[in-house]
Amino acid sequence: MTVHDITDQFLAILLREVGGTRRRWRNVIGPVKLYSAETHPHCNWSITPGGDAGENSAVERVADRLRDKYPIIG
Template sequence: MTAADLRDLFLTTLTRRFGGNRRRWRMAMGEVKLHSRVTHPHCNWAVSPSGSAAENSAIEAVADDLRAAHPIIG
């Protein structure tokens, strides 16, 4: 899975679970940042949400689920 694939999965999950549209979620979520597997061996990606408090909470909840399923991406 690539960062782009993960972002698409994020957006699909957010719209299905919380409603709204992909454009708004994409703006609130920001980019998926990749980290080196050497320095981040358990999970090599992160997001830095910048939406409202409710949006950020939704994004973090989805991030927790996706980290469990996809901790390492390429």
């Protein structure tokens, strides 16, 4: 799983569950920040959504699910 793959996962889930456009969700999600697995052994990636309250809440719910499935990405 790569940064690109996790972004694709976010987009697929958000489009299916919430609707909207890929472009809007890509802007809301923003960049996936990747950290060293050595210094972040439980989860080496994060996001900082930049949408409205409802959009950010949807992104955070998806992020929690994806962190459970993919805590370490490369």
